[in-house]
Amino acid sequence: GKEKKNDEGANYDIGLQDVGDGTGIVTRFPPEPSGYLHVGHAKAALLNDYFAHEKYKGTLILRFDDTNPIKEKQEFQDAIVEDLALMGIKPDKVTYTSDYFQQLYEYCVQMIKEGNAYADDTLQEKMREERMNGIPSERRDSSVEDNLARFEEMKKGTEEGIRWCIRAKISVDDPNKAMRDPVIYRCSPEVHHRTGDKWKIYPTYDFCCPIVDSYEGVTHALRTTEYNDRDAQYQWILKALKLRHVYNWGFSRLNFVRTLLSKRKLTKIVDTGFVDGWDDPRMPTVRGVRRRGVTIPALREFILKQGPSKNIVNLDWYSFWATNKKHIDPIAGRYTAIADAAKVPVKVVGAREGVTTEEKDKHAKFDLGKKKVVYSSSILLEQADAASFAQDEEITLMNWGNAFVRKISHSSDPAASPGQKTVTGLELELHLQGDVKKTSKKVTWLSTDQNLVPVQLHEFDYLITKDKLEEGDELEKFLNPNTRTITHALADCNVAELREDDIIQFDRKGYFRIDKGFKPGEDVVAFLIPTGKSK
Numbered sequence: 001g002k003e004k005k006n007d008e009g010a011n012y013d014i015g016l017q018d019v020g021d022g023t024g025i026v027t028r029f030p031p032e033p034s035g036y037l038h039v040g041h042a043k044a045a046l047l048n049d050y051f052a053h054e055k056y057k058g059t060l061i062l063r064f065d066d067t068n069p070i071k072e073k074q075e076f077q078d079a080i081v082e083d084l085a086l087m088g089i090k091p092d093k094v095t096y097t098s099d100y101f102q103q104l105y106e107y108c109v110q111m112i113k114e115g116n117a118y119a120d121d122t123l124q125e126k127m128r129e130e131r132m133n134g135i136p137s138e139r140r141d142s143s144v145e146d147n148l149a150r151f152e153e154m155k156k157g158t159e160e161g162i163r164w165c166i167r168a169k170i171s172v173d174d175p176n177k178a179m180r181d182p183v184i185y186r187c188s189p190e191v192h193h194r195t196g197d198k199w200k201i202y203p204t205y206d207f208c209c210p211i212v213d214s215y216e217g218v219t220h221a222l223r224t225t226e227y228n229d230r231d232a233q234y235q236w237i238l239k240a241l242k243l244r245h246v247y248n249w250g251f252s253r254l255n256f257v258r259t260l261l262s263k264r265k266l267t268k269i270v271d272t273g274f275v276d277g278w279d280d281p282r283m284p285t286v287r288g289v290r291r292r293g294v295t296i297p298a299l300r301e302f303i304l305k306q307g308p309s310k311n312i313v314n315l316d317w318y319s320f321w322a323t324n325k326k327h328i329d330p331i332a333g334r335y336t337a338i339a340d341a342a343k344v345p346v347k348v349v350g351a352r353e354g355v356t357t358e359e360k361d362k363h364a365k366f367d368l369g370k371k372k373v374v375y376s377s378s379i380l381l382e383q384a385d386a387a388s389f390a391q392d393e394e395i396t397l398m399n400w401g402n403a404f405v406r407k408i409s410h411s412s413d414p415a416a417s418p419g420q421k422t423v424t425g426l427e428l429e430l431h432l433q434g435d436v437k438k439t440s441k442k443v444t445w446l447s448t449d450q451n452l453v454p455v456q457l458h459e460f461d462y463l464i465t466k467d468k469l470e471e472g473d474e475l476e477k478f479l480n481p482n483t484r485t486i487t488h489a490l491a492d493c494n495v496a497e498l499r500e501d502d503i504i505q506f507d508r509k510g511y512f513r514i515d516k517g518f519k520p521g522e523d524v525v526a527f528l529i530p531t532g533k534s535k
């Protein structure tokens, strides 16, 4: 169809089925509180929010799908609420699948009584094989009484009960394997973070989802297209229990190259200490990418742009960072930093006596306020720049003016840097009437007559070394051993005023997000923000 653009510049021409006047639409985002939200979850959450609150005037439910007590924690639940708020998503209602344990139990009893479900104690491996080959379980035709008795054992969590599960009696050999008697209840004596030890039986996602969706008034259940095969099962359960109809609507899963988007794998990476936590800037979590320097409007724009696509592709991060660059450029003030290990002392001849300070704009095009630029005869330049200069060449000192290179001192020990000469000092003669448009080298510099701020510049790389991990790939074999490079630098005095979360640009070095602001005696920590050109 035709493409439409909305305020955020996103292209989508997507709609839900049978929406009427759009006011009765109810969608839901159903995370399991078993980890922090990653950018894939962000896509699901933003799409649900888009339909409920932007495209139609409806209701968005945040439903914690908390049916697997082994993996779930209050910490994760709280983080999900915070991260949605951070993304500007305001659910109209918050619900918990665990609040429906009683109803779900009763629905399961009803299914058993009506001959639509049975108890099974076939061992996992054998059950898998039977399902693959379309062979009925030995227990498939047990009596209702036996099935109910076994479900009661499960409910008590007895040794006998633990051996059993409940399966929907749909089909033995349907070509769609999702229809081959799926498991709907399991016995697990684990303590649940909300219901404690009240329940020893837990419904599966396949069973809860249609029932709770229907029960809560959801009109459209958005699911990633991997669930397409399970839509038939979802609809079967609704019909078997004579519940209100719900539409399924598929969207593509978000994947990125060299990126893990599985809570199970991310949990492993966090638990083994490979990263510093869920909000580590190398993590593809909402918190991680934000700490790396993505703005929330950029995240929303990027994800909604993917909205209409139903193809599952392995996206690269370039376009993600390119989208972000448009958002950060106008808000990033300009500062100067010089790598500490590569600093070259420079004497400037012809500068005004003493030390002078001028106020300059932090940004050439946007009004971001002023910063101080300190001028004096003693400055620092970076080695790579200094080493490129020719005797008597005219160069430009950014924010100051032109100068001639009058003296170049080289290292007396060529062995220290074989193959190239290290510049140990320079003398420049100012030539302020020179035309800055005519020089080919515009270099950053810093007067030493100011309180230079020590800064750590951190640059990150992908956590894994393979574009796409395959099913059997062992995560440990593909972990990138070197994912953080730190450069120690000195920055201009204005950097002392920056605070955590500020986004800036160090001239000729790139965009950075301040992760730790200035404290006397400590380094400022700044994270390089990719822009799409490189990583």
Ligand code: ATP
Pocket: 029, 030, 031, 032, 033, 039, 040, 041, 043, 044, 045, 065, 222, 223, 224, 252, 253, 254, 255, 261, 262, 263, 264
């Ligand atoms: P994970 O594999 O990371 O554990 P999940 O699907 O098991 O993901 P849930 O908490 O159940 O985790 O996910 C909540 C919602 O987010 C679901 O509706 C799911 O479809 C959606 N979702 C999860 N991962 C992605 C992804 N990569 N792209 C798009 N949507 C996703």
Ligand code: MG
Pocket: 032
């Ligand atoms: Mg899930």
Ligand code: MG
Pocket: 262, 263, 264
């Ligand atoms: Mg999962």
